[in-house]
Amino acid sequence: MDAARLQFMTEGECVMSFFSTRGGSCVTASQAILRGLAPDGGLYVPAMFPQVSPEKIVSLSQLPYARRASEILRLFLEDFSPAEIEAAVTAAYGGDRFDDPAVAPLKPLDENTWILELFHGPTLAFKDMALQLLPHLTTLSARKNGENREVSILVATSGDTGKAALEGFRDVPGTSCTVFYPLDGVSDVQRLQMVTTGGNNTHVIAVKGNFDDAQTGVKELFSSPDFAAEMNARGKVLSSANSINFGRLVPQVVYYFSAYADLVARRAIVCGDPVNFCVPTGNFGNILAAYYAHQMGLPIGRLICASNRNKVLTDFFASGTYSTHRIFFKTMSPSMDILVSSNLERLLFEAADRDGELVKTWMRTLKECGSYSVGDQRREWLESLFWGGCADDIATLDEIGRRFRENRYLMDTHTAVASSVLREYRQTKQDGTPTVLVSTASPYKFARDVLTGIAGAGVSEGLDPFACSAELEKRSGVPMPDQVRRLKDLPIRHKAECEIEGMGEAVLREFDR
Numbered sequence: 086m087d088a089a090r091l092q093f094m095t096e097g098e099c100v101m102s103f104f105s106t107r108g109g110s111c112v113t114a115s116q117a118i119l120r121g122l123a124p125d126g127g128l129y130v131p132a133m134f135p136q137v138s139p140e141k142i143v144s145l146s147q148l149p150y151a152r153r154a155s156e157i158l159r160l161f162l163e164d165f166s167p168a169e170i171e172a173a174v175t176a177a178y179g180g181d182r183f184d185d186p187a188v189a190p191l192k193p194l195d196e197n198t199w200i201l202e203l204f205h206g207p208t209l210a211f212k213d214m215a216l217q218l219l220p221h222l223t224t225l226s227a228r229k230n231g232e233n234r235e236v237s238i239l240v241a242t243s244g245d246t247g248k249a250a251l252e253g254f255r256d257v258p259g260t261s262c263t264v265f266y267p268l269d270g271v272s273d274v275q276r277l278q279m280v281t282t283g284g285n286n287t288h289v290i291a292v293k294g295n296f297d298d299a300q301t302g303v304k305e306l307f308s309s310p311d312f313a314a315e316m317n318a319r320g321k322v323l324s325s326a327n328s329i330n331f332g333r334l335v336p337q338v339v340y341y342f343s344a345y346a347d348l349v350a351r352r353a354i355v356c357g358d359p360v361n362f363c364v365p366t367g368n369f370g371n372i373l374a375a376y377y378a379h380q381m382g383l384p385i386g387r388l389i390c391a392s393n394r395n396k397v398l399t400d401f402f403a404s405g406t407y408s409t410h411r412i413f414f415k416t417m418s419p420s421m422d423i424l425v426s427s428n429l430e431r432l433l434f435e436a437a438d439r440d441g442e443l444v445k446t447w448m449r450t451l452k453e454c455g456s457y458s459v460g461d462q463r464r465e466w467l468e469s470l471f472w473g474g475c476a477d478d479i480a481t482l483d484e485i486g487r488r489f490r491e492n493r494y495l496m497d498t499h500t501a502v503a504s505s506v507l508r509e510y511r512q513t514k515q516d517g518t519p520t521v522l523v524s525t526a527s528p529y530k531f532a533r534d535v536l537t538g539i540a541g542a543g544v545s546e547g548l549d550p551f552a553c554s555a556e557l558e559k560r561s562g563v564p565m566p567d568q569v570r571r572l573k574d575l576p577i578r579h580k581a582e583c584e585i586e587g588m589g590e591a592v593l594r595e596f597d598r
């Protein structure tokens with residue numbers, strides 16, 4: 086046991102340790118954050134879910150976002166002092182890095198629906214909510230564990246995580262950040278945002294494959310002793326900023342409490358009333374944070390899991406079988422183009438009554454046979470809280486147009502997938518529970534498709550990404566964010582590409598350059 090942990094125990098602090106979903110290890114919060122993935126290949130989960138009382142939830146509504154964050158974070162980060170947490174959340178959320186003072190504003194959409202806007206950070210997607218904070222948690226964790234090597238963050242991105250991680254870690258002393266993105270799998274704006282990143286510790290590499298290839302490649306590097314040795318020889322140690330890292334997950338729990346507290350403050354609900362959340366889902370990180378909030382006592386009626394045409398999760402919730410035997414589609418919601426949703430493993434761990442051996446068996450079957458089944462009883466248990474639905478590109482465009490016409494709200498393609506699924510859910514289930522639609526990106530990140538959604542396909546034809554954004558601004562009246570406007574003038578700084586098999590060498594090449 087390390088000194089920091091011992092000190093907290095002798096001070097009588099509650100020690101909340103973390104286990105692997107596959108049964109192994111017991112580590113502190115800072116160790117879980119530093120390591121990212123457990124040595125047995127599992128994901129770190131908290132030993133228990135701390136409870137938040139209704140009174141506490143009401144009291145949150147009086148606080149600014151940064152304070153809400155520190156109240157929730159301290160429940161999980163057992164070996165961080167309150168002062169450390171306070172400083173970290175103030176640096177992440179307290180300044181002007183978010184362009185809305187509420188950080189995660191909740192806006193009315195129609196009479197029974199609110200929209201939680203999570204895209205007001207520097208890279209215009211919800212990943213900023215966690216990745217503006219994670220570098221602070223990472224450097225604190227390194228210090229607590231006597232880690233003197235450079236913490237080298239390795240990220241696989243389906244588009245938005247990459248830029249958010251690069252912005253979070255850019256020029257943070259003692260760290261570097263290397264991002265792999267699928268060569269033809271991200272939007273124009275997403276790619277430009279990444280390859281124009283400044284900073285002396287940032288690397289961006291295009292992989293000739295899809296997101297699952299990139300994610301699998303990164304996971305393999307994490308579990309390769311040879312690669313660890315190569316890194317160690319260079320004075321570096323690997324860490325992860327993907328949503329498998331608990332440090333990514335815990336900041337996301339905050340905004341579910343925050344949204345609920347805002348509804349209470351507006352008297353839209355009374356504390357204790359159930360609220361549904363509808364979440365556009367890819368790697369299952371965002372909606373898993375909602376599940377964690379539910380486990381901590383947040384009154385959630387149902388969690389609606391929205392997928393695009395890659396509807397592996399929709400089928401899983403309907404059948405209890407997770408199967409990757411299917412075609413991978415490239416859609417206009419690329420951040421959800423995923424067949425292996427890593428964070429589902431954390432939900433499976435709960436569905437398995439925290440039986441790590443069972444999770445291990447499912448994960449092995451998935452790797453060897455491409456599918457596993459959880460059985461009827463566990464499927465029914467999942468069904469009591471979750472509902473899965475999907476929307477293809479045509480439904481997505483329809484929804485963008487309809488919300489713009491009917492509600493004067495301009496939504497991005499990912500949010501539109503969720504909005505369309507919510508419509509279907511309400512029709513199917515006749516459920517009138519107030520619902521929060523989680524909005525994950527600025528419409529300007531996907532300007533071409535959003536423009537098509539409100540004005541038809543002909544309008545964007547022949548326009549470059551910048552002209553699309555300008556046209557979208559003209560037609561919608563929603564101001565273009567500065568980050569998009571500035572992109573045009575930034576030089577391309579990252580041009581590396583690699584094969585799926587060559588990811589490790591590509592990283593070392595970047596470091597040795």
Ligand SMILES: *Cc1c(COP(=O)(O)O)cnc(C)c1O
Pocket residue numbers: 210211212245246328365366367368369370371372420421499525526
């Ligand atoms: C990452 C992302 C998602 C999917 O979130 P998960 O946590 O991976 O389920 C949805 N929309 C946008 C815009 C994203 O960037």
